[in-house]
Amino acid sequence: MKTPVVNVGILTDTTLSFLLKGNYHDVASGKCFSGEHLVFFQDGKIGFRDQLYSSLFFMPTSEKDSFIIKEVTIGVDFHWERKEDQEFQGALNLVACAESILVINQIDIESYLISVISSEMSATATKEFLKAHAVISRSWLLAQIEKNNRLVRIEEKYQSCYATDEELIHWYDREDHILFDVCADDHCQRYQGITRASTDIVKEVITETRGEILVSEGNICDARFSKCCGGMTEKFEYCWEPVPHTYLTALRDSEETTVPDLTQEAEAIRWIQESPNAFCHTNNKAILSQVLNNYDQETTDFYRWETTYSQEELSELICRKSGKDLGDILDLIPLERGTSGRIQKLKIVGSKQTFTIGKELEIRRTLSESHLYSSAFIIEKHNVEDKVPGQFIFKGAGWGHGVGLCQIGAAVMGNKGYTYKEILSHYFKQSEIEKRY
Numbered sequence: 001m002k003t004p005v006v007n008v009g010i011l012t013d014t015t016l017s018f019l020l021k022g023n024y025h026d027v028a029s030g031k032c033f034s035g036e037h038l039v040f041f042q043d044g045k046i047g048f049r050d051q052l053y054s055s056l057f058f059m060p061t062s063e064k065d066s067f068i069i070k071e072v073t074i075g076v077d078f079h080w081e082r083k084e085d086q087e088f089q090g091a092l093n094l095v096a097c098a099e100s101i102l103v104i105n106q107i108d109i110e111s112y113l114i115s116v117i118s119s120e121m122s123a124t125a126t127k128e129f130l131k132a133h134a135v136i137s138r139s140w141l142l143a144q145i146e147k148n149n150r151l152v153r154i155e156e157k158y159q160s161c162y163a164t165d166e167e168l169i170h171w172y173d174r175e176d177h178i179l180f181d182v183c184a185d186d187h188c189q190r191y192q193g194i195t196r197a198s199t200d201i202v203k204e205v206i207t208e209t210r211g212e213i214l215v216s217e218g219n220i221c222d223a224r225f226s227k228c229c230g231g232m233t234e235k236f237e238y239c240w241e242p243v244p245h246t247y248l249t250a251l252r253d254s255e256e257t258t259v260p261d262l263t264q265e266a267e268a269i270r271w272i273q274e275s276p277n278a279f280c281h282t283n284n285k286a287i288l289s290q291v292l293n294n295y296d297q298e299t300t301d302f303y304r305w306e307t308t309y310s311q312e313e314l315s316e317l318i319c320r321k322s323g324k325d326l327g328d329i330l331d332l333i334p335l336e337r338g339t340s341g342r343i344q345k346l347k348i349v350g351s352k353q354t355f356t357i358g359k360e361l362e363i364r365r366t367l368s369e370s371h372l373y374s375s376a377f378i379i380e381k382h383n384v385e386d387k388v389p390g391q392f393i394f395k396g397a398g399w400g401h402g403v404g405l406c407q408i409g410a411a412v413m414g415n416k417g418y419t420y421k422e423i424l425s426h427y428f429k430q431s432e433i434e435k436r437y
Contacts, residue, residue, distance in 0.1 A: 003108045003211075003437060006141060007093070008191055009180040010086075010103040011072055014041040018092070022065030024058035033058065039094060039101060046096045058092040066194065067092050069103060072184075088193035095179055104180050105193070112191065113137055113206050118198045119190040125290035129414030130205040132423040135433065136223035136405055137189060139213040142436070143222040144188075145181050160241070167356040168322070169345070171240045209420075211437040214428055216247045221431050227291070228302045229253050229340060229406040230376055230398025231278035232262060232271070233427070238338030239360050239401045247431040250339030253278040253409045262341035265334060269378050271341055272397045275304045279409035280398075291411045302399035302408075305373050309392045314367075318348060321366045322357070326350025328388045332379045340402045342376040351388070360401055367394070374398040404428065 019036045026033060029051075037048070045052035058067070071083045090107030116137050117130055125133075162169045172187065182188040214221035222245060224236070236248040250259055254277055262268045275281070281303050282288070309317070315329050328351040335356065336345040345358040357366055360375035376397040383390030405427040413423050421433065 003110055004142070004145070005106055005108050006112050006145065006182065007180040008105045008107065008112065009177065009183040010069060010088075010105055011184075012097065012100040012102050014100050015039070016094070016101055016103065017070040019068040019070075020058065020065075020092075021067060021087075023061045024065065024067070024092070025061060027057040027059065028053050028055060032061070041096065041099070041101050044096060044098075046094055046101055053094075054096050056092075056094040060089070060091065063089075065089070072192075086193050097179075102179060105184075109138065109141060110206055110210060112141070114198055114202055115191050115193055116189050117202050117206070119192040124199070125411055126414035127201055127205060128418060128420040128423065129290070129411050130202060131209050131420035132405070132410055132414070133225070133407075134205050134209045135212050135214060135420065135424060136221075136225055136428075138209070138211075139215075139221045139223040140189070140225075141182060142213060143220045146220060147222075148177070148181060166354065168362065169358045170362045171359045172361050173240050211435050212433050213436050214247070214424065214431045215434045216245075216428075216431040220436075221245075221247050221428060223428060224248060224401070224404035225407055226398075226400025226402050226404070227406075228280045228399040228408045229278075229402040230272075230303060230374060230396075231276050231281065232259070232340040232402070233404065233406065234338045234340040234342055234360075234402035236403055238342065238344045239403055247428045248403055249429060251427070251429065253280050253406050259339075262339060263337050265337065268334075268337050268341035268376070272304070272376060272378050272395060275397075278303075279412040280406045282408065282412055284412075284415075287411050287415050288408065290415075291407050302373055303397065305396050307368075307372065307394045307396070309394075311388065311390050311392075314392055315350075317369070318350075318366060322355065324355055325352060326355055327352030329392070330387055330389070331381070332392070334379075337376075338402075340376055341397060342374060342402060344375070346375075372396065374400060374402065376402070 016039050020034045023032050023034050040047045046056060048056060066087050066089050068085055068087045070085050072086045073083050088105045089111060090105055093104040093106055095102040113134055117133055160171050184191040214223050231253055233251050235250055236245045237243060252259060260267050260271060262271055319325050326348060330351060331349040333347040334343045335347050338344050342360050343363055344360055346363050347356045357363055363375045364372040374396055377394045380393040381389035410423050
């Protein structure tokens with residue numbers, strides 16, 4: 001099988017500056033271009049060199065050619081959001097959309113993975129951990145491409161939101177990606193081209209695992225991962241569409257096999273307060289630096305964390321993020337928790353109105369300026385006067401959705417001498433490795 005290609009959505013903007021390092025052939029104009037260029041959105045088209053185009057597709061004439069996109073936003077809506085110039089290989093595709101220009105990078109999957117492994121974490125991690133991550137990143141990507149093709153083929157409308165006046169249940173997965181396969185930010189997998197300096201070991205693990213994917217019951221595994229599960233992994237259906245995956249289930253992130261029932265409120269409270277032993281329960285800076293890039297290392301508390309809000313801060317935040325004025329916030333009541341203790345449905349009781357939100361990412365976005373580390377948290381109310389709390393303290397566990405591979409836990413396993421196959425079998429039960437190409 002020939003190595004597949006992937007179309008990666010980099011950003012959208014009304015004005016774009018880019019530098020072509022090498023000779024690029026544009027399909028629309030039939031001309032070759034190099035050097036620095038500026039395009040702008042005008043009348044539903046792309047303005048380029050005094051002409052308007054619906055799209056521009058710059059193909060490199062050499063494998064060594066690359067292009068630089070100026071001021072790409074990374075960490076969208078996260079606390080460390082920033083802009084940087086990014087360099088990519090492969091083809092540059094510009095598409096005129098309704099209100100802006102969409103930038104797409106078309107590149108072969110193996111080259112894409114070299115960047116992902118270097119973008120998602122430090123390239124100094126152990127080889128076995130990097131090999132495990134290469135397999136799941138490749139599996140996840142091919143599963144998304146297959147899913148996109150299936151939805152297009154059957155003309156199925158992807159449902160990711162259920163809303164009433166009293167409730168909003170929303171998950172974030174595939175609904176924004178119509179003109180490309182995956183995006184370049186944390187919504188999918190971090191992909192920052194060749195901007196992130198790769199190492200020989202990253203290139204080795206991609207070569208050594210070339211074409212290897214995880215499969216279960218004959219299907220490519222939708223292999224998910226997050227920074228830190230908090231000691232217990234989450235089931236797929238508690239974070240995204242309600243479709244169970246046998247290989248994305250609840251398990252202890254340790255050598256222990258007992259699984260507490262964290263869907264029960266009392267058990268979840270005990271679990272979050274106790275901070276039990278787990279692979280991802282580590283403060284080892286050498287191991288953390290293998291997983292976390294410089295801006296991720298700005299986060300220090302992730303296995304167990306705490307956030308405090310005043311009544312004024314929380315009520316204003318919820319009003320702004322949800323678009324609903326609930327008045328004073330009287331209570332936050334977890335209605336449903338997943339297998340890791342993450343809240344998938346939360347009732348917000350206000351003095352004017354009660355509103356229920358879910359799933360986990362909607363909760364994290366509503367209760368934070370960027371994102372709470374996770375939705376696995378308990379709520380303490382303080383300074384209550386006339387039933388109105390003056391302060392709320394969230395005590396939580398983990399960083400991210402907690403489904404699939406726990407990156408910090410897997411890094412610890414790699415450091416302990418586990419092979420990449422053992423790491424994968426730990427996090428993805430009832431799956432096996434298959435060499436697809």
